[in-house]
Amino acid sequence: MRLTPTNKLAVQAFQFLDTTGRDVGFDIGFLREEAIEVFLNRYDCNSTEVYEALVMMDRAVTGHRKENAKAEREKKLKQNPPTPSTRANRGRR
Secondary structure, three states, X not given: OOOOHHHHHHHHHHHHHHHHOEOOOOOOOOEOHXXXXXXXXXXXXXXXXXXXXXXXXXHHHHHHHHHHHHHXXXXXXXXXXXXXXXXXXXXXX
């Protein structure tokens, strides 16, 4: 498959921003808007086409990662179901 110049720029931007342009938190988040803007301006490729291709890639990849993370959590939960806490059972007969 051959990439257009616009898509090639978007892929290169995504590869860089995937590791540097996200907030680290409890969940997988989308690329930060300011990180995208700084990158595109720095490399003089701030066009609507590159931006839209980059955002579409990010949405697809992030959605896929979230689904995989959810499936992994459910798999671990099935393998090791949580046990009721002894504190929660106090006072019950």
